[in-house]
Amino acid sequence: MHSTTQLIELGAIILGLGLLGAVAVRFSVSPIPLYLLAGLAFGSGGVLPLTTSEDFVSVGAEVGVILLLFTLGLEYTADELVTTMRTSAPIGLSDLALNAVPGVAAALLLHWGLVAAVALGGITYVTSSGITAKVMGDLGRLGNRETPSVLSVLVFEDLTMAAYLPILTALLAGAGLLGGVVALLAAAVTIGLILFVALRHGEVVQRFVASPSREVLLLKVLGLTVLVAGLAQQLQVSAAVGAFLVGIALSGPLAHDARQLLSPLRDLFAAVFFVFFGLHTDPADLPPVAGVAAVLAIAGVATKLATGWVAARRAGVGPAGRLRAGTALVPRGEFSIVVAGLAVGAGTNPRLGPLAAAYVLILAVAGPLLARSADSLARAVAVAGARGRRP
Secondary structure, eight states: OHHHHHHHHHHHHHHHHHHHHHHHHHTTOOSHHHHHHHHHHHSTTSSSOOOTTHHHHHHHHHHHHHHHHHHHHTTSOHHHHHHHHHHHHHHHHHHHHHHHHHHHHHHHHTTOOHHHHHHHHHHHHOOOHHHHHHHHHHTTOTTSTTHHHHHHHHHHHHHHHHHHHHHHHHHHTTOHHHHHHHHHHHHHHHHHHHHHHHHHSHHHHHHHHOOSOHHHHHHHHHHHHHHHHHHHHHTTSOHHHHHHHHHHHOOHHHHHHHHHHHHHHHHHHHHHHHHHHHHTOOGGGSGGGHHHHHHHHHHHHHHHHHHHHHHHHHTTOOHHHHHHHHHHTOOOOHHHHHHHHHHHHTTOOTTHHHHHHHHHHHHHHHHHHHHHTHHHHHHHHHHHHHHHHOO
16 A cells, blocks of 8 residues: 555656646746745645655655766866866855855854854855756756856865865764864865776776667666765765766766766656755744845845856856856755754754755745846846946
8 A cells, every 4th residue: 555655646746747847848937946846835744745755755856966966077077177176266265255154144143053153154155056057957058158167166165065064064973173174084085086086097987887788878877876976975975076076087979978868867856856855844944034044045146146257257258147157056955955954963953954944945946037037137237237328
């Protein structure tokens, strides 16, 4: 009986995602906000909670993030990654300062303590690579001039989180400075090892994965990506970072074939990820923290717009592209939820979870909408500027 109910729920979820996707296509909008709101409606405290398929949805959500970041990594080679990291360090550090400070300040003003401040700073800092990758793909902007600037910021953030998460975990566990240093060293060694393999032995990885059979190629690429992501997470490095670096290791025709094969799976599991977030948010917990979340969200939009604008301007991109870059960086999502989950699970202030959920939900919905309207907004600003210059 349990398996029958589970199949019915899974079928309803996937069919519902298809119907929501059709609505999004009909009105030429991103489906991400619809997926999030659907999860909110059918999750804990929603109108019709779904429970028996929770394990599948949980694993599917993790796979969705992994595949989103893997396909993002396919866009660049290892040499391009290293060059990007060298040139984007000033922007990355500015992004860290601009976006972590509001979260830290809010927690301290609310008297939640230093550890909660460190956690909330991470929640407000990091862009959702998954949502950003999905939106840029949906809008056909992966080949735009501003895209490398956006990706350089995302990569810097993801690698920063690879160092941040072990430190936060040690603080939450009360391990102290030594425990944080040990965790950070383990993360650095893991990232360095994956990067070394990608830079120096990428051709070996490609020969291992390559196959004339599309079925074999699909199984090899998917298996390697999920395996490396899992190992990275086991070593206190984000699974998303591991998946991204596997994508970096593959290039040329193999990357093209891998992208074609995995795109349908990516779209399916990415949709499951966004629903999963909504399913685990109780609507009743949101109103008490909605005011603080709204203030943080407004600050988050402003700081990410500034980050994207400056990053794209450094790359010689025009005003419209700068605005597109800024709006692409607005969404928060998977990393923010991971940070909130760690903090709440360790017994930090219980209001941190609902606050993070409300904050992420606002920006996960607002981000895709802002990204879609970026060109129209840029034209409006240009027209207003032209009028203002007239004598």
